[in-house]
Amino acid sequence: MARPETEPTIGELLDRNGVSRRSFLKYCTAMASLLALPPIAARAMAAQLRAARRPSVIYLSFQECTGCLESFTRSFAPTIENMIFNVISLDCDDTLMAAAGAQAEKARAQAMEANYGKYLLVVDGAVPTADGGVYHCAAGRTGIDLLTDCAKGAAAIVAVGTCASFGGLPHADPNPTGARAISALVPGKPVINVSGCPPIPEVITGTFLQYVTTGRVPDLDEHLRPTVFYGNSIHNRCYRRPFYDRGEFAKTFDDEGARNGWCLYELGCKGPTTYNACATVKWNNAVSFPIQSGHPCLGCAEPEFWDRGSFYSPIPTARWGKAGEVSTAEAGTLAAGAALTGVAIGAGSVVLARRRISRLQRTPQSESETHNEE
Amino acid sequence: MDLVDFARGTALKIAFVVFFVGVLWRLVNVMLLRHRQMLSEPRRSVGAAVLGGLKGMGSRSWPHPEFIKRTVTGEALGYSYHIGLFIVILFFAPHIVFFGSFAGVRWPALPSSIITIFAVITLTLFVAVLSRRLGHPVLRRLSNFDDYFSWFIVALVLVTGLMATAHVGGPYQRILGLHILSFDLLLIWYPFGKLMHSFYIFPTRAIDGYLMTRKGAPS
Numbered sequence: 001m002a003r004p005e006t007e008p009t010i011g012e013l014l015d016r017n018g019v020s021r022r023s024f025l026k027y028c029t030a031m032a033s034l035l036a037l038p039p040i041a042a043r044a045m046a047a048q049l050r051a052a053r054r055p056s057v058i059y060l061s062f063q064e065c066t067g068c069l070e071s072f073t074r075s076f077a078p079t080i081e082n083m084i085f086n087v088i089s090l091d092c093d094d095t096l097m098a099a100a101g102a103q104a105e106k107a108r109a110q111a112m113e114a115n116y117g118k119y120l121l122v123v124d125g126a127v128p129t130a131d132g133g134v135y136h137c138a139a140g141r142t143g144i145d146l147l148t149d150c151a152k153g154a155a156a157i158v159a160v161g162t163c164a165s166f167g168g169l170p171h172a173d174p175n176p177t178g179a180r181a182i183s184a185l186v187p188g189k190p191v192i193n194v195s196g197c198p199p200i201p202e203v204i205t206g207t208f209l210q211y212v213t214t215g216r217v218p219d220l221d222e223h224l225r226p227t228v229f230y231g232n233s234i235h236n237r238c239y240r241r242p243f244y245d246r247g248e249f250a251k252t253f254d255d256e257g258a259r260n261g262w263c264l265y266e267l268g269c270k271g272p273t274t275y276n277a278c279a280t281v282k283w284n285n286a287v288s289f290p291i292q293s294g295h296p297c298l299g300c301a302e303p304e305f306w307d308r309g310s311f312y313s314p315i316p317t318a319r320w321g322k323a324g325e326v327s328t329a330e331a332g333t334l335a336a337g338a339a340l341t342g343v344a345i346g347a348g349s350v351v352l353a354r355r356r357i358s359r360l361q362r363t364p365q366s367e368s369e370t371h372n373e374e
Numbered sequence: 375m376d377l378v379d380f381a382r383g384t385a386l387k388i389a390f391v392v393f394f395v396g397v398l399w400r401l402v403n404v405m406l407l408r409h410r411q412m413l414s415e416p417r418r419s420v421g422a423a424v425l426g427g428l429k430g431m432g433s434r435s436w437p438h439p440e441f442i443k444r445t446v447t448g449e450a451l452g453y454s455y456h457i458g459l460f461i462v463i464l465f466f467a468p469h470i471v472f473f474g475s476f477a478g479v480r481w482p483a484l485p486s487s488i489i490t491i492f493a494v495i496t497l498t499l500f501v502a503v504l505s506r507r508l509g510h511p512v513l514r515r516l517s518n519f520d521d522y523f524s525w526f527i528v529a530l531v532l533v534t535g536l537m538a539t540a541h542v543g544g545p546y547q548r549i550l551g552l553h554i555l556s557f558d559l560l561l562i563w564y565p566f567g568k569l570m571h572s573f574y575i576f577p578t579r580a581i582d583g584y585l586m587t588r589k590g591a592p593s
């Protein structure tokens with residue numbers, strides 16, 4: 001992960017840029033709290049970070065909307081400038097770099113060669129695999145070819161956003177381009193998924209920071225997401241939870257309950273099934289998060305969130321209908337059809353049983369039979 | 375598709391169909407089968423017998439004073455857990471949303487904490503009921519697979535529901551998926567086991583009451 005020994009350490013770079021030890025420690029304290037570490041860990045973190053060398057980062061974009069990069073550039077702690085200049089060495093990013101075309105390709109090739117086996121590959125967007133991957137081509141290469149090539153020399157891969165992590169919108173039914181998640185395309189490589197549509201900026205930068213500080217892939221959950229940010233559901237940390245527990249729910253977006261800030265469960269909130277840091281880290285420098293603004297969580301950090309019916313239908317909704325939900329008419333028709341079938345089977349079995357009984361009654365030994373038709 | 379999607383989608387649809395087919399099948403079956411002929415002279419009018427039938431639904435649902443000492447434990451346990459189950463099933467907000475999603479109506483919920491208390495009490499009573507069945511020599515001999523499996527399936531729904539609300543045993547959606555899946559299983563088993571008693575119990579009591587009255591006996 002570390003850059004060549006000739007490269008200055010992060011501490012040397014900070015000294016060179018005139019960053020005081022005090023402000024660096026303050027920064028590390030903020031980082032430690034973001035990573036849910038005790039304040040005491042800030043010193044150890046500062047020491048580790050100072051001694052580390054900035055990893056080379058190569059950033060690739062596939063089927064995406066650039067929302068993840070937009071989010072990344074809005075990180076307050078650490079800020080994007082701080083991140084790029086002091087913590088990582090962003091050697092290639094088609095959107096942010098000044099170079100374009102052949103120059104950009106060359107910059108990437110150089111960075112890969114100089115840091116082979118050590119660079120961090122950051123990817124946003126899903127990769128189309130249908131029809132030989134023709135749905136994403138740049139510089140005469142398919143996305144799948146580029147990803148495979150860049151993944152070879154990467155120490156680890158960070159999939160930023162739900163598209164890169166799980167396929168996201170491009171992967172939504174019917175997935176015409178055969179879009180796939182990064183983790184499915186780079187066998188054997190350590191992948192860190194930073195899901196969200198987009199992910200919280202501080203969660204993206206925090207994940208990089210955690211990687212640089214510890215020099216290893218952080219603890220991940222079953223969806224390969226850093227547990228420090230994705231270990232808790234939105235619901236478990238939601239400030240509206242007391243309303244949920246009391247059974248106080250907003251029924252519409254402008255009723256008394258909505259105005260009183262009651263729980264948004266019945267309006268389709270996916271907080272209980274969504275693991276992300278929105279309720280704690282929040283957005284826009286911890287100003288707010290969707291639920292605080294009165295909108296239910298869409299579940300954007302979870303796999304297949306586009307394919308789970310309406311964003312506004314509650315979690316425990318029956319889902320076998322065409323539109324994802326079951327309408328009352330549909331349920332009624334199915335129940336009536338099933339009931340009629342039941343009546344037919346029931347009547348049929350009675351006819352058979354009666355025939356059997358009549359047959360038995362005709363035999364001499366059943367003359368004492370006491371069952372007669374009423 | 376994850377477990378929750380399967381449980382509230384395909385599995386629920388299958389369970390829904392099996393439930394309605396099964397319930398109607400069995401009800402029609404019982405209704406149309408031959409009945410024992412009433413050989414005695416009718417002592418009371420049909421109208422009086424109908425009233426007797428209605429009375430029978432109530433009187434047969436209450437412990438008989440002569441046997442009360444012997445039956446009170448079982449009946450108290452039975453009534454208590456049935457009440458607990460009804461409260462938990464009908465008044466927990468997510469359940470109302472679930473039933474409301476295809477029934478088209480929603481009704482007021484009870485606070486989750488109250489529901490949790492009822493669920494824990496109901497589960498405790500459930501364990502007591504099973505211990506009684508296992509510890510009672512006569513009851514044990516009378517019990518068959520249906521008794522134990524029906525107990526198990528309802529207890530499974532209760533336990534997974536409690537686990538989901540308490541967020542224990544794994545990620546919420548997995549436990550929620552198991553909870554809904556166990557409910558699907560319950561729906562499938564419903565018409566074919568003793569759970570079907572919920573459909574039989576009042577009609578059979580009414581018929582008994584009707585026949586008794588018609589024969590001149592108290593219902």
Ligand code: SF4
Binds near residue numbers: 239242291
């Ligand atoms: S608003 Fe959503 S996340 Fe918050 S308590 Fe209600 S259901 Fe949970």
Ligand code: SF4
Binds near residue numbers: 197274276296300301
């Ligand atoms: S609240 Fe939910 S939908 Fe909104 S950003 Fe957070 S995880 Fe995504």
